[in-house]
Amino acid sequence: MRYTKVCVDAFSYTLPEEVVRTDELELRLQPLYQRLKLQEGRLEILTGIRERRLWQQHRTPGNQSVTTVRRLLEQTGIAMPKVGALIHGSVCRDYLEPATACSVHHALELPTNGNIYDISNACLGIVSGMIQIANMIELEQIEAGIVVGTESSRSLLETTIHHLNTDWSISRKSVKSAFASLTIGSGSAAVLLTNRQLSRTGNRLLGGMVRAQTDFCNLCRSNTDQSGGDAMNPLMQTDSETLMNEGIAAASRTFEPFLTEIGWTRQDIDRTFCHQVGRVHQKLLFDSLDLPMNRNFSTLEYLGNTGSVALPTAAGIGTETGFVPDGSRVALLGIGSGINVVMLGLEWNKTLTTSFPTNKTIENIVLQNTQ
Secondary structure, three states: OEOOOEEEEEEEEEOOOEEEEHHHHHHHOHHHHHHHOOOOOHHHHHHOOOEEEEOOOOOOHHHHHHHHHHHHHHHHOOOHHHEEEEEEOOOOOOOOOOOHHHHHHHHHOOOOOOEEEEOOEOEOHHHHHHHHHHHHHHOOOOOEEEEEEEEOOHHHHHHHHHHHHHOOOOOOOOOHHHHHHHHEOOEEEEEEEEEOOOOOOOOEEEEEEEEEOHHHOOOEEEOOOOOOOOOOOOOEEEOHHHHHHHHHHHHHHHHHHHHHHHOOOHHHOOEEEEOOOOHHHHHHHHHHHOOOHHHEOOOHHHHOEOHHHHHHHHHHHHHHOOOOOOOEEEEEEEEEOOOEEEEEEEEEOOOOOOOOOOOHHHHHHHHHHHO
């Protein structure tokens, strides 16, 4: 993929107020820990995740996505009539039908002649949405488009805790497939893409590379196809170790073609934002790609694995707080269950300022990335 007409003007995000620490989750898992004689603190040791955040009960993904897009619109000043596409790209959605993008579009009163739909691609839904909007802009079908998503982890966490505490058939071996579900956090993120004439930043999307390694599509699965409301009772089984190893292998096979496609070397990359899974995964990934970790912006310690919004949220916080100097070459490195890999390259020239204040979590994330 190569683009000559596409810019990424801004990443935006919103975060829940409720913070749930990992040690609090382990206290709730005492029946399981005592029965299997598991060591307290192991979850944070294994993942590096200290806390995650949850939306208020009955807060639908669509409602929160509206808030996040409004922040994006305030941040960028884009004129509503210019927005020719709205894609909702998170795993969580309001209903099986209609598309969650429809209610978001209606609440924002966006133009009626736009492309409005949902994308589902596990943790890569928002990045995949970026590609589709970029294609429309490159073909001069639209001048600008927004991709947004909101992930809600409360139901998955509650159902997983109940299942682990009450299912006495779970053993020390089988419990491993549920631990990934305890790392999931909530968040919301949005991205504005425009053509170069409309852009206020000149942040060029150069292109990228994708890879589908679907031999391993069964490594991370939920129980059924369900919507994202409070009534759902999801469970997820994850072969975390195999998924990590095969995902990193797929990323390694994608990285060199990605560099060739956009004309970069490793040394050209100034900053990276990647999907946030866990501390071990992050280290192995950057070792495999032969990239320095100090150029990557991590959020997992305080936000956990926020699914499709992890990468754009990291990019939103990172650009907003000065982690990305003007003139930087930025690599977006996405790996999602399936297994799918998406890598995109940006020339970042300017960050649009926002009036939204930072909170303690943002301060901690910034501190974590400057140590």
